Amino acid sequence: MSDNTVTVRRAVAADEAALLEIELTAWDATSGFPSLTAGDRTTFFAERYGPDAFLVAELAGRLVGYIRLQDKYPFPEGAGVLSINGLAVAPEARGQGIGSVLMDAVTAEAKRRGARKITLHVHGVNTVARRLYERHGYVVEGTHPREFLIDGQYVDAVDLALFL
DSSP: OOOOOEEEEEOOGGGHHHHHHHHHHHOOTTTSOHHHHOSOOOOSOBTTBOGGGEEEEEETTEEEEEEEEEESOSSGGGTTEEEEEEEEEOGGGTTSSHHHHHHHHHHHHHHHTTOSEEEEEEETTOHHHHHHHHHTTOEEEEEEEEEEEETTEEEEEEEEEEEO
């Protein structure tokens, strides 16, 4: 019998290779920016965000997803507003509730930090992600029409928020 329990924990530096593999395979033109996953990337963590910015999902001892949660603003007046800057699930692990588990974990983490609001951006054409966020209580705050030009098509950016 296999263990289908998804667990969430903080990322550690040793997760880099597995997270990079998810990063390079999980995004497409409807969900991300092809220019950011093209080329010969060899690192996942960046100077701006290290392992402490990520929660990771494990299934059967294997990393299958991540979510990045950071302060949205670097100044005191914006304290309490956090931003999700990426949620990805490995393609072979989709449809198993991993995105929901990560969303629940990030909400718990935000509450633990005393946040009052979580924000995120999503491509308007990414209906799967939008449904996930809306199921978790996120509401549309605004739309930026034709914000991006991806593969020759204009894509709206949609701002969503959860008020805690």
